[in-house]
Amino acid sequence: EAQVTQNPRYLITVTGKKLTVTCSQNMNHEYMSWYRQDPGLGLRQIYYSMNVEVTDKGDVPEGYKVSRKEKRNFPLILESPSPNQTSLYFCASSLRPYTEQYFGPGTRLTVT
């Protein structure tokens, strides 16, 4: 089944403890991206990747890192999480940047 998977789905952590949220797609898509969704603010793009080893900042990249070492994987790294990063995170992929986007199920992160 063609899909975008994220792990973990739920995570509660403490301020400053490094964490990684994984994202994987099995559709051989070139373009992948990360978003966060907050009440009243909608979805905002954090980072995107055009292909392996090619990443760029979205609208809200502060406090996040990404890497794209393999085409199928695009992990999101929070090296020192803070409470303002408590949010619902989505990974998405598409064949090309301008084609239909497919979203993962989301990761709900709480930083205390």
Place this chain on the structure above:
Amino acid sequence: KQEVTQIPAALSVPEGENLVLNCSFTDSAIYNLQWFRQDPGKGLTSLLLIQSSQREQTSGRLNASLDKSSGRSTLYIAASQPGDSATYLCAVRNDYKLSFGAGTTVTVRA
């Protein structure tokens, strides 16, 4: 910077009524516009993708129109059903970035 607005924020209709959801955007230099559905606690499901060169796109009971010059798109859902209850999001593509509206939450009453 692209700003995307969806009005109304919430909508409640009786079953069978047609739904009209609006999306407006400030920068008309878009590549495409995509409508999504989001159920509570779930991810986003793509409904329709309209390229900038298209005026409308249809899928079953759904029809989306695009007026790029005026910065507007409308999603029509015919003969609404309780299963259509969800939040509907529009997203606009400029360059390599996708900008989302805050969504319209729809409740269809049986």
